[in-house]
Amino acid sequence: MVGNLTYLTILQLGQGIDNGNYNQLSGIIPSTIGNLISLSELSLDCNQLSGTIPSTIEKLISLRGLYFRRLLMLLLTKLS
Secondary structure, three states: OHHHOOOOOEEEOOOOOOOOOOOOOEEOOOHHHHHOOOOOEEEOOOOEEOOOOOHHHHHOOOOOEEEOHHHHHHHHHHHO
8 A cells, every 4th residue: 555655755654753652563664665756755763663674665766864773774784
């Protein structure tokens, strides 16, 4: 379902900025995340995500902000 939102520019499912609450989403990041070709900011920090970061994330050429916290080093290592 997320992959159908091709015009979405910001996806913020991380820490709540107004009250410091956490979402606690769990599971894997779907490979369809790569379909969000207009995405400029992706925030998934402060959740309980597992698995690897899908390689389809490389399709997000407009991405300027990426917030994963614990997964950030894994992503940077894979992309370099």
